[in-house]
Amino acid sequence: MRSRASVKPSDYPALPFHGIRFVSFLSSFVVTIILAIFIYHLHADGYKLPFAFLVLLVTSLLSLLTTLLTSLSNCCCGLSPKFSLALNIPLLLLWLLSLALLAYSMSGTILTKCTTTYWATSTALSVCRSYKALFAFTVVGTAAYIAAIWLDVVVRRRQTRLGAYGPMGSSAAVGEDPWDVKLAERRDSSAEGLGGRYDSVPQPAEGRKGAARVRFGQGYQHPAEQTGYDPAAYR
Structure with a gap:
């Protein structure tokens, strides 16, 4: 303990x-x-x-x-x-x-x-x-x-x-371990931060209903030779 x-x-x-x-x-x-x-x-x-x-x-x-x-x-x-x-x-x-x-x-x-x-x-x-x-x-x-x-x-x-010492504040109730409460608070705050980040992205269905489609940031661009179609290659 x-x-x-x-x-x-x-x-x-x-x-x-x-x-x-x-x-x-x-x-x-x-x-x-x-x-x-x-x-x-x-x-x-x-x-x-x-x-x-x-x-x-x-x-x-x-x-x-x-x-x-x-x-x-x-x-x-x-x-x-x-x-x-x-x-x-x-x-x-x-x-x-x-x-x-x-x-x-x-x-x-x-x-x-x-x-x-x-x-x-x-x-x-x-x-x-x-x-x-x-x-x-x-x-x-x-x-x-x-x-x-x-x-x-x-x-x-x-x-x-x-750096100066800063005591860790927590809202621990009577009989609870402040360290466990503080860890739970950190996990909740991390989950809220991640949830808020992804909740702001519209659902793909909204693009089909007439809303503006979401354009994601520039990621991996496929080279033209990988996506191009050559009909002569199948003759």
Whole structure:
């Protein structure tokens, strides 16, 4: 029995789409957790939140919401590449801005090894590793959104080349298969088209009743040598 599709099929390939969304969600989640820990300790010690951390926190939270929204939209009603691009392009700009601010403000920490030579205590070593992890997952999140935009562009070009999806409408009653009804409608429309084409040709009897005879289009013309009569050939 043929399954009845109630959801518009997705134009996105499953493996790249979900793979990119998983990497994006994971990087955003890790960045949010690390920033939450930093914010807690900074607030406990009476320090203000750096501007780079604030921008990165907003970016990671918006990325989490966008990843969930686009994934649910793709599963429920089919994700539009235009809608996905409208969300991913601003987020990519935020990721690039966050990465630039983070690299500028943490350049000394990022380029320094997390060893006891540079960091005396275990707490300082933990902070160094957290900074490096934060920067690394920020790079991963930026790369994930670059890949997401690339996938949106590829799917959009494929849609433009093959044509937009149009659902097949049918007048199926309750309990009937819409595919069977649609096939029957197509057969009826084809039969009507053929019947209307041949019904417009007058019957041959009308020519004998005084009506104008029907002259068909120029078809096969018999050569004269095939239809000519030669009396000498039968002597």
